[in-house]
Amino acid sequence: MKGNDHLITAKAPGKLYIAGEYAVVETGYPSIIVALDQFVTVEISRSKSFGSIVSKQYREDSVFWRRQGDQMILDNRDNTFNYIISAIRLTEEYAQTLGRRMAVYDLRVNSDLDSPNGKKYGLGSSAAVTVATVKALCEFYQIPLTKSKLFKLSAIAHLDVQGNGSLGDVAASVYGGWIAYQSFDRNWLMAAHRQQSLTELVDQPWPNLTITQLTPPENLRLIIGWTGSPASTSHLVDKVAISKSRQHETYNQFLIDSKRCLNDLIDGFKNGSLSTIQAGIQKNREILKRLADFSKVQIETPTLKKMCDIAVAHSAAAKSSGAGGGDCGIVVIDKNQNIKSLIKRWEENGITRLSLRVHPVIDLAKETK
Structure with missing residues (x-):
C-alpha cells in the first residue's frame, strides 16, 4: 500500500503446539507447531493529535497517548496491552534507525483467539497480537519486511514482556502452516540487544534458531x-x-x-x-x-x-x-x-x-x- 494516510490492516494467526513442549524453551531443542485459521487483526489509521489503542475485546481498557518529541507518552497508568505497547516501542525504535519520521495514529485490535465469553483457548493470542502489530506498523512506516525480520522484531518485543518461553508461538504466527521450530539462545539475544543496534540485530543469524516448514501427509x-x-x-x-x-x-x-x-x-x-x-x-x-x-x-x-x-x-x-x-x-x-x-x-x-x-x-x- 503506497502512502500511510490510508487504513492499514494486518493480521496474524493463532497457534497450537503439536509436540516438543517444555523442552523447546531450552536452546536448540525442537518442537512442532501449527498455525490456525483464527486471527488477531490490527488496524492503523493516521491521527491528528492524540493517538489511541483500542481493543474490541477490552473496551474499558483503551489506552490514550500523545507524542513528546519522538517518544510515545502513555496517559493511562494501568493497561492490559503490554504486548501491543512493547511491539509499538520496538518497531518505532527500528523505524527511527531507518530514518522514518514518527507519526500519531489510532490502532484498533480485534481477536478471534478467545471464546465469546472471554475465556482463553490457549491459541497464542499474545504472540499473534505482537506479530500483527509489528506487521501493521512496518507497513505504516513503509518498512520492507521479510519473515525473518518480522519474527526477530516480534520475538524481541514479546520477550521484553513475557521474560520466558520459546517464542515458537511467534514463529507460527509469522510463518503459518506446520513448522518445526528450535529456539535461539535467549542469553545471547539479551547480551546482543544491549550492545548492538536493532538493525544489526535483525540482519544477522541468531544462534541455534531454526524454523522449517513441514508438509503433513495427505491422510x-x-x-x-x-x-x-x-x-x-x-x-x-x-x-x-x-x-x-x-x-x-x-x-x-x-x-x-x-x-x-x-x-x-x-x-x-x-x-x-x-x-x-x-x-x-x-x-x-x-x-x-x-x-x-x-x-x-x-x-x-x-x-x-x-x-x-x-x-x-x-x-x-x-x-x-x-x-x-x-x-x-x-x-x-x-x-x-x-x-x-x-x-x-x-x-x-x-x-x-x-x-x-x-x-x-x-x-x-x-x-x-
Missing part, C-alpha cells in the same frame, strides 16, 4: 479439543524451571528423550508417514507425563487425560498441547476414519471440539500489497 487429520479451563503458560514454565534446578539428571534425560522423539516426528513429516507421526505423538505424551511426575506440574489434567484416552480408543494419537494444565489437546487421526463417536464421547465428558483449520503458509508479499 492426516488434526482435531482440537478444548477442556474449558484456561492455563497460564508462563506460570507452568516457571514451575518446571524450579524443579529442573533440583533434579538436574532427570531433567536432562527428559531433554534427550524429547529431542529424539521430535527428530523421529519431523522425519515422519518429511517421509509423509502418518503412522510414524502418530507413534511420535504417543511417545511425546509419555515423555511429558514423566516430566509432570518429577516436576509436580499438572500438565495433563483429568479432562485432558479423558480427552486423549477417548481419542486413543478410537485409533488416534492424542496429547495435551502447549503447557497443558487446561486449555487444548490435539488428536492426529487418519482422514478416512469416522470421528462421530469420538466427538460424541467428548461431548459427554464436557470436551468441546474447536472447529479450527490449519492456516496455510503465509506469503508476506501477497499480504502486504
Whole structure:
C-alpha cells in the first residue's frame, strides 16, 4: 500500500503446539507447531493529535497517548496491552534507525483467539497480537519486511514482556502452516540487544534458531479439543524451571528423550508417514507425563487425560498441547476414519471440539500489497 494516510490492516494467526513442549524453551531443542485459521487483526489509521489503542475485546481498557518529541507518552497508568505497547516501542525504535519520521495514529485490535465469553483457548493470542502489530506498523512506516525480520522484531518485543518461553508461538504466527521450530539462545539475544543496534540485530543469524516448514501427509487429520479451563503458560514454565534446578539428571534425560522423539516426528513429516507421526505423538505424551511426575506440574489434567484416552480408543494419537494444565489437546487421526463417536464421547465428558483449520503458509508479499 503506497502512502500511510490510508487504513492499514494486518493480521496474524493463532497457534497450537503439536509436540516438543517444555523442552523447546531450552536452546536448540525442537518442537512442532501449527498455525490456525483464527486471527488477531490490527488496524492503523493516521491521527491528528492524540493517538489511541483500542481493543474490541477490552473496551474499558483503551489506552490514550500523545507524542513528546519522538517518544510515545502513555496517559493511562494501568493497561492490559503490554504486548501491543512493547511491539509499538520496538518497531518505532527500528523505524527511527531507518530514518522514518514518527507519526500519531489510532490502532484498533480485534481477536478471534478467545471464546465469546472471554475465556482463553490457549491459541497464542499474545504472540499473534505482537506479530500483527509489528506487521501493521512496518507497513505504516513503509518498512520492507521479510519473515525473518518480522519474527526477530516480534520475538524481541514479546520477550521484553513475557521474560520466558520459546517464542515458537511467534514463529507460527509469522510463518503459518506446520513448522518445526528450535529456539535461539535467549542469553545471547539479551547480551546482543544491549550492545548492538536493532538493525544489526535483525540482519544477522541468531544462534541455534531454526524454523522449517513441514508438509503433513495427505491422510492426516488434526482435531482440537478444548477442556474449558484456561492455563497460564508462563506460570507452568516457571514451575518446571524450579524443579529442573533440583533434579538436574532427570531433567536432562527428559531433554534427550524429547529431542529424539521430535527428530523421529519431523522425519515422519518429511517421509509423509502418518503412522510414524502418530507413534511420535504417543511417545511425546509419555515423555511429558514423566516430566509432570518429577516436576509436580499438572500438565495433563483429568479432562485432558479423558480427552486423549477417548481419542486413543478410537485409533488416534492424542496429547495435551502447549503447557497443558487446561486449555487444548490435539488428536492426529487418519482422514478416512469416522470421528462421530469420538466427538460424541467428548461431548459427554464436557470436551468441546474447536472447529479450527490449519492456516496455510503465509506469503508476506501477497499480504502486504
